[in-house]
Amino acid sequence: xxxxxxxxxxxxxxxxxxxxxxxxxxxxxxxxxxxxxxxxxxxxxxxxxxxxxxxxxxxxxxxxxxxxxxxxxxxxxxxxxxxxxxxxxxxxxxxxxxxxxxxxxxxxxxxxxxxxxxxxxxxxxxxxxxxxxxxxxxxxxxxxxxxxxxxxxxxxxxxxxxxxxxxxxxxxxxxxxxxxxxxxxxxxxxxxxxxxxxxxxxxxxxxxxxxxxxxxxxxxxxxxxxxxxxxxxxxxxxxxxxxxxxxxxxxxxxxxxxxxxxxxxxxxxxxxxxxxxxxxxxxxxxxxxxxxxxxxxxxxxxxxxxxxxxxxxxxxxxxxxxxxxxxxxxxxxxxxxxxxxxxxxxxxxxxxxxxxxxxxxxxxxxxxxxxxxxxxxxxxxxxxxxxxxxxxxxxxxxxxxxxxxxxxxxxxxxxxxxxxxxxxxxxxxxxxxxxxxxxxxxxxxxxxxxxxxxxxxxxxxxxxxxxxxxxxxxxxxxxxxxxxxxxxxxxxxxxxxxxxxxxxxxxxxxxxxxxxxxxxxxxxxxxxxxxxxxxxxxxxxxxxxxxxxxxxxxxxxxxxxxxxxxxxxxxxxxxxxxxxxxxxxxxxxxxxxxxxxxxxxxxxxxxxxxxxxxxxxxxxxxxxxxxxxxxxxxxxxxxxxxxxxxxxxxxxxxxxxxxxxxxxxxxxxxxxxx
Amino acid sequence: xxxxxxxxxxxxxxxxxxxxxxxxxxxxxxxxxxxxxxxxxxxxxxxxxxxxxxxxxxxxxxxxxxxxxxxxxxxxxxxxxxxxxxxxxxxxxxxxxxxxxxxxxxxxxxxxxxxxxxxxxxxxxxxxxxxxxxxxxxxxxxxxxxxxxxxxxxxxxxxxxxxxxxxxxxxxxxxxxxxxxxxxxxxxxxxxxxxxxxxxxxxxxxxxxxxxxxxxxxxxxxxxxxxxxxxxxxxxxxxxxxxxxxxxxxxxxxxxxxxxxxxxxxxxxxxxxxxxxxxxxxxxxxxxxxxxxxxx
Numbered sequence: 001x002x003x004x005x006x007x008x009x010x011x012x013x014x015x016x017x018x019x020x021x022x023x024x025x026x027x028x029x030x031x032x033x034x035x036x037x038x039x040x041x042x043x044x045x046x047x048x049x050x051x052x053x054x055x056x057x058x059x060x061x062x063x064x065x066x067x068x069x070x071x072x073x074x075x076x077x078x079x080x081x082x083x084x085x086x087x088x089x090x091x092x093x094x095x096x097x098x099x100x101x102x103x104x105x106x107x108x109x110x111x112x113x114x115x116x117x118x119x120x121x122x123x124x125x126x127x128x129x130x131x132x133x134x135x136x137x138x139x140x141x142x143x144x145x146x147x148x149x150x151x152x153x154x155x156x157x158x159x160x161x162x163x164x165x166x167x168x169x170x171x172x173x174x175x176x177x178x179x180x181x182x183x184x185x186x187x188x189x190x191x192x193x194x195x196x197x198x199x200x201x202x203x204x205x206x207x208x209x210x211x212x213x214x215x216x217x218x219x220x221x222x223x224x225x226x227x228x229x230x231x232x233x234x235x236x237x238x239x240x241x242x243x244x245x246x247x248x249x250x251x252x253x254x255x256x257x258x259x260x261x262x263x264x265x266x267x268x269x270x271x272x273x274x275x276x277x278x279x280x281x282x283x284x285x286x287x288x289x290x291x292x293x294x295x296x297x298x299x300x301x302x303x304x305x306x307x308x309x310x311x312x313x314x315x316x317x318x319x320x321x322x323x324x325x326x327x328x329x330x331x332x333x334x335x336x337x338x339x340x341x342x343x344x345x346x347x348x349x350x351x352x353x354x355x356x357x358x359x360x361x362x363x364x365x366x367x368x369x370x371x372x373x374x375x376x377x378x379x380x381x382x383x384x385x386x387x388x389x390x391x392x393x394x395x396x397x398x399x400x401x402x403x404x405x406x407x408x409x410x411x412x413x414x415x416x417x418x419x420x421x422x423x424x425x426x427x428x429x430x431x432x433x434x435x436x437x438x439x440x441x442x443x444x445x446x447x448x449x450x451x452x453x454x455x456x457x458x459x460x461x462x463x464x465x466x467x468x469x470x471x472x473x474x475x476x477x478x479x480x481x482x483x484x485x486x487x488x489x490x491x492x493x494x495x496x497x498x499x500x501x502x503x504x505x506x507x508x509x510x511x512x513x514x515x516x517x518x519x520x521x522x523x524x525x526x527x528x529x530x531x532x533x534x535x536x537x538x539x540x541x542x543x544x545x546x547x548x549x550x551x552x553x554x555x556x557x558x559x560x561x562x563x564x565x566x567x568x569x570x571x572x573x574x575x576x577x578x579x580x581x582x583x584x585x586x587x588x589x590x591x592x593x594x595x596x597x598x599x600x601x602x603x604x605x606x607x608x609x610x611x612x613x614x615x616x617x618x619x620x621x622x623x624x625x626x627x628x629x630x631x632x633x634x635x636x637x638x639x640x641x642x643x644x645x646x647x648x649x650x651x652x653x654x655x656x657x658x659x660x661x662x663x664x665x666x667x668x669x670x671x672x673x674x
Numbered sequence: 675x676x677x678x679x680x681x682x683x684x685x686x687x688x689x690x691x692x693x694x695x696x697x698x699x700x701x702x703x704x705x706x707x708x709x710x711x712x713x714x715x716x717x718x719x720x721x722x723x724x725x726x727x728x729x730x731x732x733x734x735x736x737x738x739x740x741x742x743x744x745x746x747x748x749x750x751x752x753x754x755x756x757x758x759x760x761x762x763x764x765x766x767x768x769x770x771x772x773x774x775x776x777x778x779x780x781x782x783x784x785x786x787x788x789x790x791x792x793x794x795x796x797x798x799x800x801x802x803x804x805x806x807x808x809x810x811x812x813x814x815x816x817x818x819x820x821x822x823x824x825x826x827x828x829x830x831x832x833x834x835x836x837x838x839x840x841x842x843x844x845x846x847x848x849x850x851x852x853x854x855x856x857x858x859x860x861x862x863x864x865x866x867x868x869x870x871x872x873x874x875x876x877x878x879x880x881x882x883x884x885x886x887x888x889x890x891x892x893x894x895x896x897x898x899x900x901x902x903x904x905x906x907x908x909x910x911x912x913x914x915x916x917x918x919x920x921x922x923x924x925x926x927x928x929x930x931x932x933x934x935x936x937x938x939x940x941x942x943x944x945x946x947x948x949x950x951x952x953x954x955x956x957x958x959x960x961x962x963x964x965x966x967x968x969x970x
Contacts, residue, residue, distance in 0.1 A: 029967075036959055085717040085830030137716060205826075316850075511759065513854035518753045518865040622861070665691055666861025669854070 066114040067121045070107065076127045077106035080116075082134040082146030082181060087205075088170050091213055092133045098221060102230050104129075112145040116152055119194075123162035127228050129197065130163060134185050135170040140177025150181070153188045161193035164227070168201035168216055170209060178202075198223045218381065222404050242345035244439040247361050250342050256359040258370035260320060260506065263359075271308045275450070278320055278506035279307045281466070283494040289469070292567035296472045297531065299456070299571075300491060302505055305464040313458040313538030314514035314671070317466050318450040320506040321487035323375065327425060328368045334428050337438045339365035345443055357443055364438055372445040374424055375486050377417045382424075382444045389440075392433035399434070421477040430479075451487035452510060454626060454671055456534040458542035466509070469534040469570065514624070514671045520546045523554040523621040525612065527636055529561030529590070529601050532627020533570055535671055536560075539624070540575075544583040555615060556583060559601045561590040601632070602639040613647035622667045629672035640668075690873055691860035694811060697877040701884040710891045714824065717831040723898050724832060725773045729782035730890055731843065732766040737792040738813065739763050741799025741806055750804040753862040758848045759855065760814045765842035772840045787893035791886040798879065804872055807863060808879035812887070815859065817844070818852045 066078055077099045081092035089108065096106030104127060122128045135143050142150040167189075169182015179202050186200040201216035203209045225231065259265045261276040273279035281302035289297040302317070311317075332339040344360035358371035368374055384403035390396040402413035416422065424445065428434060457467035472492050473485025495503050516524065516539055524543075526536040536558060547553045558575070562568045569589070578584040588604045605612065615621035623640070625633050637659065645655035662668040687693070705711065713719060739761050745751040770778040784792070798805045825844035834840045849855045868876070 036961070085827055086833075087830060510850055511848050513849075513851060513858040515858055518862055522865075661692075664857060664860065665689060665864060666857035666859070669857070 065118055066109055067118045067124065070125055070128075073105075073107065075105045075107045076125050077104055077129045077131065078122070079106055079108045079131040079133060080111045080149070081108060082111065082132070082143045082149070084135055084137055084143040084145075087209065088133040088135040088143070091168065091170070092131075095131055095133070095217065098217070102221060102225055102228075104224075104228075104230070110145055111149040112147075116149050117156065117158060119163050120158050120160055122164075127230075128164065129224065130165045132165065132167045132182075132185050132189075133170065134167060134181045136172075136175075136177065136179050136181040140175075140180030142181050146181065150184075153185065153192075156192075159193055160189060161195075163189070163194040164197050165189050165194050166196065166198040166200075166220060166224075168203065168213065168220075170203045170205065172205040174206045178204075197227045222406075240440065240443065241348060242357060242439075242443050243348055244437075245344045245346060245361075247342040247344065250361060254361065255342055256362040256366060258322070258366055259359060261359075266506070269307075273307055273309055274508050275318065275510075278318075278508050279304065279309060280504045281307070281507050283496045283503045283505060284465070286491075286494050286496050289570050290568040293564065295568065296474075296492060297568060297570060298468075298470055298472070298492060300468040300470075300494065301457075301496075302466045302468065302507060303464060304466055309466075309509055311455060311459050311466060311509045312511075312515065313455065313460075313542050314516070314535050315455050315512050316452040316510045317455050317468060318452050318508050318510050319487060319491070320370070320450050321448070321490040323369050323372075323448065323486055324484065324489065325369065327374060328365060331368060331374065331425055331428070332364065332438075334425070335435060335438050335441075337364060339363060339368070343439065345439060358447065364442065367442050371448055372442060373448045374445060375483070376446070377422055378424055378427065378445070380413060383413070383417075383427075385440070385444055386434060386436050389436040390431060390434040392431075395431045395433050399431070420479050421475075421481075421483055422479065423483070426477075426479060426481060448486070454512075454514075454532075454534040455509075456537040458538045458545060460545045461541045466507070467537070469531050469537065471531050512671065514626075514669050516542060517622045519554075520551045521554045523557065523615045523619040524624065525557045525559070525615060525621050526624045526626075527559040527601050527605070528624075528626040529559075529632060530627055531570070532625075532632075532672075533558075533560055535626050536624070537571055537574070540578050540584055544578060544581070547583055553583070555585045555619065555621070557586040557588070557615070558584055559588045559590075559604055561592060561599075561601045561604075563591065563593045565589075565591045565594055600635070602635045605636065605639045606642070609643045609647060612643055616644075616662075617648065620667075622669070623662065624669050624671070626671040627673075629674040633670060633672045688870070688873075689860075690807075690863045690866065690868065690876065693873060693877055694808075694863070694880055698812070698880050698884055701881050701888075705884055705888050705891075708888055708891050708895070710895045714827065717827050719828065719831050720898075721773075721832050722901070723894065724828065726785075726894050726897065727891075728766060728769050728773060728843065730785060730788040730894065732763070732770055732782065733784045733788050733792050734795070734813070734890075735762040735766060737795040737799075738809055741795055741803075742810065744799055745803045745806055748803055750866065750868075751806050753865045754807050754810055754859065756848075756859070759846065760810075760848070762817070762843055765845065768842040769840050785890070785893050785897065787886075787889045791890055794882070794886060802875075804868070805876055805879040807866065808876045809883045811859075811863065812880055812883035815856055818846065818849065818856055821846075822852065 070076070070078060077096065079092040079096045081088040083089040083092075089110075092108040096108045099106030119130060122130055134146060137143050167182055167186040169179035169186075171179030171182065182200060182202065186196070190196055198220050201212065201220070203212035203216070254263065256263060257266075260278055265277055266280055269280060270277070271279075281304055283300055284303045285299070285301035287299050289299050328339070340363050342361050342363050344362075345356055345358075346360070347355050358367055362371075380403040383399050387396050387399035387403065390399055398412070398416075401409040402417065403409065417427070420426075422430070424441070453468045453470055455466055456469040457465060468491070470488050470491060472488040474489070475483055477483055491505070493502075494505065497503060514535060520543070524539065526539060528534070528536045540556060540558070543553050543556050560570075560575075562570065569591075575584065575587055579587045588601075588608070590599045590601050590604050592598050592600055616623075625636055627633070640659050641652065641655045644650060644658050645652055648655065648658065650658065659668060663670075710723075739757075742751070742755060742757070742761075746755045746757075767778075770782065774781040795809060798809065821844050825841055828834065828844070829836070829841060832840070838845060846852070
């Protein structure tokens with residue numbers, strides 16, 4: 001019970017009652033009665049006030065003029081929100097907090113509580129700005145709390161010249177009147193004479209509303225700064241989210257050494273295993289698959305015995321890689337830090353669910369190795385935050401420029417960071433005056449993500465092992481540096497059957513929907529060039545097993561492609577064997593670079609049009625495509641349109657429709673990546 | 675689109691998945707337009723209502739999944755048996771415990787409309803299992819589609835934690851891609867061996883399933899409106915709680931969350947405290963008098 005009041009102090013002076021004192025019995029009785037009654041009254045009083053706790057109007061007398069309120073509290077930016085489920089309100093709060101960074105002061109406001117006709121007075125405040133976060137509901141309607149504002153906008157004939165504004169709309173593309181409210185407010189305010197200082201933002205909840213908001217916000221503030229002639233520095237140290245605590249005397253048993261979830265979860269493994277609790281699988285095999293060429297393609301086998309992990313062919317295995325230690329060391333050297341310092345980064349917002357950016361306490365070394373992404377080119381907001389640490393004016397300016405929304409800045413970022421594939425170390429090396437504190441850097445870098453691979457084995461044949469087929473990523477950048485893929489190089493260096501982390505892979509299985517047909521008699525057409533062959537190795541193993549079990553197995557057709565027959569024909573022996581045994585009814589292989597003209601899987605498909613149509617139309621075949629998303633998948637799909645149109649006697653649009661229907665019905669499945 | 679004269683398009687239109695979609699189009703729209711669903715989509719749902727829905731869903735899914743288990747090896751159902759990916763009973767149990775507490779099983783009741791649905795499920799599962807797929811299709815594919823949007827709405831409207839408590843029902847841990855899973859499910863539906871007559875019966879059963887769902891929601895709607903008529907303070911409280919928290923943002927997020935927690939406790943304790951207070955007050959008075967008398 002809240003506020004039950006103080007404990008009533010009834011301690012009648014019974015001790016003194018026995019003595020002969022100035023107090024008579026009657027006095028004592030009266031005193032205790034009064035005390036009792038007083039206590040009762042006090043108790044009752046508080047109680048009456050608490051019982052109707054329903055309408056708790058928390059704030060005292062509310063000014064319906066937001067202008068007065070802003071003047072009183074020294075704000076210049078007001079962010080109104082039209083919110084039904086709280087999202088727009090949340091965005092409004094975040095925007096109003098942002099203002100602080102730019103030497104401005106913002107406040108979020110519910111339009112229902114104020115007289116919006118006061119907007120015409122906003123110019124009374126210096127550097128004022130009205131921002132609107134408006135959600136659209138139902139058939140293009142305003143949210144409940146914005147209804148009055150909407151009505152006023154429609155009817156009023158106000159003169160809003162002098163009012164500066166910007167609008168961010170929250171909507172959903174699956175609804176017909178996408179962002180109608182946001183669009184209306186933006187248009188109407190301008191009609192009434194107000195000055196738009198930044199373009200309308202259109203957030204799409206069907207896509208990624210949060211991302212839309214962040215993107216809009218990242219460009220909105222620079223525009224505001226430009227307009228008001230303020231600098232985005234505001235304070236010397238920009239807003240840190242976390243506070244660094246260095247531990248000098250710490251129990252090493254409480255320090256994280258790379259676990260994803262529970263402390264010591266890598267020492268005491270407990271099922272069930274998933275993304276937050278990965279299983280440390282022993283690598284039992286790691287061999288090179290290609291016979292020649294410059295690339296390194298590999299086949300790995302992970303032992304999942306005793307893990308209770310189950311999988312089906314077609315599923316994905318997720319692995320948590322570690323960054324290259326030399327890269328980590330170089331970062332430590334260039335920043336002059338002892339990477340083995342144990343520290344914690346604690347969230348300054350105590351209400352946040354996210355106490356730390358990654359498991360803490362831990363060492364910088366562990367953070368940079370297991371928890372942080374140090375190989376991808378950093379995003380603009382990272383550059384923005386780091387700029388303050390560049391002591392050379394030129395470097396600082398370049399960093400700020402690349403983080404800005406100006407066209408020139410965006411172009412510079414694109415060429416100097418993205419196209420040149422500069423990671424954080426490269427940036428530190430190429431900007432010698434930029435030496436940020438390592439803890440701030442750790443706060444800014446994104447988390448290291450798990451990598452997914454299509455499982456290359458069948459659980460019917462290999463229930464205790466998961467096979468992986470991958471190619472190591474390695475390339476030279478425009479700056480002459482050699483960039484290496486994190487997970488593929490880490491996997492490459494795994495040594496089978498050794499003691500220790502060198503042969504352990506933290507992993508879990510992510511179920512996919514890429515599945516063989518329910519009936520073994522259904523024909524399958526598998527198209528998987530390069531490492532796209534991975535899931536099909538599992539599929540073919542399973543079909544072989546089904547055959548052994550005496551089931552009637554339908555046509556099993558494979559279209560595979562690689563560069564050179566003698567160099568990178570993956571699983572050549574295994575495929576030949578399956579083909580010979582009759583499990584693989586058709587083995588079609590394209591060697592793209594073995595002749596003058598490029599020959600790809602789609603060319604082979606085109607050579608077998610009639611057969612493919614027969615399998616599709618009469619055999620009810622299922623099609624599977626795995627591998628490169630950008631070109632191969634699209635080219636293969638176009639080839640199917642061709643085959644269907646030609647042999648199915650259909651027009652192109654009809655053929656496209658036919659193929660799209662195959663996808664809807666689960667007869668054309670994709671497992672592709674870019 | 676001109677139908678092709680080839681054999682292909684005819685066989686396509688015999689696919690159960692396509693027939694189902696077509697047959698349930700109308701009744702699906704009807705379900706979307708029930709007052710309850712329309713209000714829900716606008717974020718106008720109270721905790722009280724939501725708890726009732728969760729309870730009904732628990733009875734429904736318990737029945738559906740019991741019958742699924744019974745028929746998992748039956749060729750008329752096996753292809754669409756996806757317990758790890760789809761089953762909701764465990765998730766609903768988690769949510770109910772979150773909303774009602776440890777004794778949730780004693781707290782929930784099965785309304786009549788829900789009971790009717792449950793009985794139909796058991797009947798189909800035991801006596802006409804070839805029709806069970808109609809019920810699985812109706813519920814599960816719906817949950818995978820609109821479910822995700824509804825989850826976000828429910829989370830915001832009921833101020834539920836972002837860590838997912840109370841929303842386990844909407845969370846399909848075994849499905850990494852809802853669209854792809856639906857495609858897979860359809861291919862499995864089409865793998866069921868079924869003559870045309872049976873297909874027709876399945877379509878009818880699917881329509882029946884939709885109608886049973888509509889009836890459940892309409893009954894819940896009535897129950898809730900009756901509660902409002904009697905001046906039941908609970909619904910009002912939930913909406914005001916939302917207001918409360920919005921207002922208290924100005925004082926910082928800490929207060930918002932606290933007041934929510936306190937309000938929640940208040941919701942539960944309200945009926946008890948006045949009585950306790952009365953007793954305490956009277957006993958203090960009595961004690962005072964007694965002391966006085968003793969002293970005398």
